[in-house]
């Protein structure tokens with residue numbers, strides 16, 4: 001049996017940084033994620049004048065001094081790099097302050113939409129100007145506090161718009177009442193609400209309406225759980241190789257919906273134990289074809305696609321349109337890469353079907369998408385000759401991925 005301790009959750013770290021910055025007092029973050037996305041988030045806060053005391057080694061605690069009155073800097077230029085959480089959460093934080101702030105990003109993130117968030121902030125009276133394409137970065141926020149009130153939001157492309165507004169709610173004068181349509185990635189909203197509670201705010205939910213009271217946040221000591229999307233590569237590898245892996249820190253009380261990926265592995269034939277504070281997956285040699293909706297856990301869609309050829313029947317993944325607007329068009333990237341490996345697939349607007357087969361070695365086109373690189377590293381455990389055209393793109397969420405993965409599973413097939 002192998003136990004692998006994994007870095008902190010990107011989503012939890014990003015929210016914790018926002019909440020700590022906005023809170024009254026000093027927050028200690030235990031084991032936050034140290035990766036490109038969270039580095040960009042912390043750097044954004046620093047440029048806004050927040051004090052973020054962070055170590056430069058994984059696993060070290062960070063201390064953030066909150067500023068309930070908003071950013072100290074009256075002007076700042078924030079580079080979000082590839083991190084959508086940075087681009088979507090921080091405009092809400094600055095909106096509640098007073099000043100002029102500019103947000104820009106990599107070409108990859110400039111292409112990803114944030115129109116519904118821009119519209120919502122404007123409805124709240126915040127001046128938001130998109131410098132190039134409407135609803136895209138780069139954008140400028142001219143902030144003078146937010147009164148609050150009622151909002152309608154289309155969250156069918158991303159739940160991050162709703163998270164941004166929920167996080168902003170307590171920083172407004174009157175609070176927010178947000179009614180959403182088409183919400184995707186629901187578990188991420190549940191993470192937001194649970195973490196806001198840890199920082200002293202209770203969000204009420206009435207069907208599709210979320211009610212956020214005003215009053216600000218309270219600093220706390222916050223432990224960041226390991227990243228469940230990252231864990232999916234280790235769980236999938238166990239299911240694929242017939243070995244066993246345990247990830248401590250992710251048990252039945254975990255906040256992240258992506259841990260539900262193990263339910264799919266169980267349905268496919270793996271033995272899964274979600275314990276009090278750890279999850280274990282053991283491969284049994286059986287991998288059955290399945291039809292699954294992954295609307296709630298779509299970051300793990302490429303993980304499933306990468307092991308799907310080894311199943312004894314087709315694997316059909318449904319309701320994942322929004323994976324087309326992530327770091328890459330993931331439906332297209334998965335189909336293309338499986339095709340390179342000689343595997344037959346079919347895709348539609350929001351689905352992907354993968355037929356059983358024996359993959360042959362080929363170069364994987366990562367498209368600068370960390371999840372392509374990590375997912376097809378799992379396929380490589382049983383496929384000699386797989387190479388990645390951009391192994392370093394894993395730095396977005398797990399810079400040390402290749403070393404840790406090889407330590408647990410050994411080198412890719414055919415290279416030992």
Ligand SMILES: O=C(O)C1=C[C@@H](OP(=O)(O)O)[C@@H](O)[C@H](O)C1
Nearest residue numbers: 011157158159160163185188299
């Ligand atoms: O709120 C978050 O931390 C995230 C929400 C999800 O995005 P969408 O809501 O855009 O699906 C997920 O894909 C992303 O990696 C992180």
Ligand SMILES: C=C(OP(=O)(O)O)C(=O)O
Nearest residue numbers: 082083084085299326327
């Ligand atoms: C989609 C992802 O990231 P984000 O939207 O936060 O950039 C991801 O990590 O798979």
